[in-house]
Amino acid sequence: MLKGIAASSGVAIAKVYKLQQPVLEIVRKDADPEEELKKLDAAFAKTVSDVERIKEVASKSLKAEELAVFDAHLMMANDPELRGQIEEMIKNDKVNAEYATEQVANMMVMIFESMEDAYMRERAADIKDVTFRLKCNLCGKEIPNLATLNEPVVIVAKDLTPSDTGSLNKEFAKGFATEIGGRTSHSAIMARSLEIPAVVGVKGILEEAQDGDPVILDALEGTVILNPTPEQVAEFEAKGAEYQKEKEALKAMKDQPSVSTDGHKVLLVGNIGSPADVEGVLENGGEGVGLFRTEFLYMKSEDDFPDEDTQFAAYKAVLEGMNGKPVVIRTLDIGGDKKLKYYTFEEEMNPFLGVRAVRFCLIRKDIFRTQLRALLRASAFGKLCIMFPMIATVGEFKEAKQCYDDARAELIAEGVKVGDDVEVGCMIEIPAAAVLADKLSKYADFFSIGTNDLVQYSMAADRMSEPVSYLYQPLNPSLLRLIKMTIDGAHKNGKWCGMCGEMAGDEIAAPVLLGLGLDEFSMSATSILRARRMINGLSYAEMKAMAEKAVECDTAEEVTELIKNSIGK
Numbered sequence: 001m002l003k004g005i006a007a008s009s010g011v012a013i014a015k016v017y018k019l020q021q022p023v024l025e026i027v028r029k030d031a032d033p034e035e036e037l038k039k040l041d042a043a044f045a046k047t048v049s050d051v052e053r054i055k056e057v058a059s060k061s062l063k064a065e066e067l068a069v070f071d072a073h074l075m076m077a078n079d080p081e082l083r084g085q086i087e088e089m090i091k092n093d094k095v096n097a098e099y100a101t102e103q104v105a106n107m108m109v110m111i112f113e114s115m116e117d118a119y120m121r122e123r124a125a126d127i128k129d130v131t132f133r134l135k136c137n138l139c140g141k142e143i144p145n146l147a148t149l150n151e152p153v154v155i156v157a158k159d160l161t162p163s164d165t166g167s168l169n170k171e172f173a174k175g176f177a178t179e180i181g182g183r184t185s186h187s188a189i190m191a192r193s194l195e196i197p198a199v200v201g202v203k204g205i206l207e208e209a210q211d212g213d214p215v216i217l218d219a220l221e222g223t224v225i226l227n228p229t230p231e232q233v234a235e236f237e238a239k240g241a242e243y244q245k246e247k248e249a250l251k252a253m254k255d256q257p258s259v260s261t262d263g264h265k266v267l268l269v270g271n272i273g274s275p276a277d278v279e280g281v282l283e284n285g286g287e288g289v290g291l292f293r294t295e296f297l298y299m300k301s302e303d304d305f306p307d308e309d310t311q312f313a314a315y316k317a318v319l320e321g322m323n324g325k326p327v328v329i330r331t332l333d334i335g336g337d338k339k340l341k342y343y344t345f346e347e348e349m350n351p352f353l354g355v356r357a358v359r360f361c362l363i364r365k366d367i368f369r370t371q372l373r374a375l376l377r378a379s380a381f382g383k384l385c386i387m388f389p390m391i392a393t394v395g396e397f398k399e400a401k402q403c404y405d406d407a408r409a410e411l412i413a414e415g416v417k418v419g420d421d422v423e424v425g426c427m428i429e430i431p432a433a434a435v436l437a438d439k440l441s442k443y444a445d446f447f448s449i450g451t452n453d454l455v456q457y458s459m460a461a462d463r464m465s466e467p468v469s470y471l472y473q474p475l476n477p478s479l480l481r482l483i484k485m486t487i488d489g490a491h492k493n494g495k496w497c498g499m500c501g502e503m504a505g506d507e508i509a510a511p512v513l514l515g516l517g518l519d520e521f522s523m524s525a526t527s528i529l530r531a532r533r534m535i536n537g538l539s540y541a542e543m544k545a546m547a548e549k550a551v552e553c554d555t556a557e558e559v560t561e562l563i564k565n566s567i568g569k
Helices: 033-058 064-077 080-093 097-113 118-122 124-139 162-166 186-194 230-251 275-283 295-300 308-321 358-363 365-381 394-413 431-435 451-459 466-471 477-492 510-516 525-536 540-550 556-567
Strands: 005-008 011-018 153-157 173-178 198-200 214-218 223-226 265-272 289-293 326-330 383-388 423-428 446-449 496-499 520-523
Touching: 005 186, 011 173, 011 230, 033 064, 033 080, 033 097, 033 124, 033 162, 064 124, 064 162, 080 097, 097 124, 124 162, 153 214, 162 186, 173 186, 173 214, 186 198, 198 214, 214 230, 230 525, 265 275, 265 326, 265 525, 275 308, 275 525, 289 308, 289 520, 295 308, 308 326, 308 365, 308 383, 358 365, 358 394, 365 383, 365 394, 383 394, 383 446, 394 423, 423 431, 431 451, 431 477, 446 477, 451 477, 477 496, 477 510, 477 540, 477 556, 510 525, 510 540, 510 556, 520 525, 540 556
Parallel strands: 011 153, 153 173, 173 198, 265 289, 265 520, 289 326, 326 383, 383 423, 423 446, 446 496, 496 520
Antiparallel strands: 005 198, 011 214, 214 223
16 A cells, blocks of 8 residues: 545546656757757747647636646747747757757756745746657657546556646546645646546655556545455445545535534635636535635736736626625735745845735835725625735734725725725734734724644744644644634624634634634635535534633644544544
């Protein structure tokens, strides 16, 4: 049995299909620049044509959001900077096009892989995909086409590129296992969209698995069993059938309210990164959007900060798409590990504790004003809640709120229609804000707790650092006390409190959060129905009593044990 990361849930039983990419032996050769530039032109043209064809195939099974990756690949294949650097090396060094392409590609990949932001690191895979195809076209090598599969298989590979997953035929591709990758890699995201079971980060699978071997892919637990026994096949066939039955049962809860057995109602809403994600929230019974990460609008922009009309169109699309359900949109959360191509931040000793999020916006009020105007214009088309990230003091919130008030007054003076029920709140992710929640709630309309940062700032431990990862303990009593302070502080002044960090979608955390009085749980869309099933089976009174004990525990392990005993797990 091999262990990996369950990236897309399900169970698959089939034969192994090892995806073997062409081996390219590229060496430096002296060459005629004119001839090499002609070769490069032809290779770029074929690469663009290949990606367009793959996108056309993928459009039959993928949503607009997933198809956007192929638009990004086409942009790269048409990028004058990429081509220009290769051409320059061919002309200056008089080398073969394959060698020049490899050198430029390696440099670009290294730059992206060294970035601290996980999203930007994952983009290195896009560069590898496009430039590998370009090199294959230069060398006259064919890349395997998964669209030609004609029998049920589990694909085993080092990694799957977006081009690979875009070509998958669901009828025959029953699942896949890769040696590398994580839950945020393109292959994992696309697998979830296609609802194909996937286990990633399975070390040693390429060496262990052979073409045609029978295999069980348990993408519920993150395991791969090669050459299983008949008893194991029967066991996992039953497990797969049970999973499908559970999925159908969960679908029946799509339009149900999220309410405890004793009548306490909460909202279960979705986290999104683009307007295309709205469909997933609605399909999974989301009662609103609890976090729209607007930084992706800025990070995807190529040349400059997105203008007011571009932002307005995106915010309007989300508000209209949610049909009157509440939408919490977070203002620009940039800085730290989130960089922009077109803006250089000043060097800081510790950028995570420096000019980022609302701090950046209060320094660059021109950029902030553009976003606030776009948000307010969109507010006429739905139920908008605006949230300021990384608020530490009452003074910061009041200054940001004044920027909002000024933008609102400006638009009204211009005769522009804005919503009359916009709520303005703040994200609680700094311990100082949690401790001061009862004071902040006099000015904010709501809170949303960002547990990812709240945990790392409380524990003084970078959540991306492996040696101190043991300190990422959302259920530590110290964190529960900060969460309780925040919720109680909001309720003291009649305000609501949500949570938009990973913890909100954790089935073990849900009971204690319910008991602490959390009003809104925001999570990835695919977690909503499971969370609803959990909450709809709990007694609020019992969870409230359990939560009172949880904040008095000594360790996270004690809290976990207390929760499991309380819900009968």
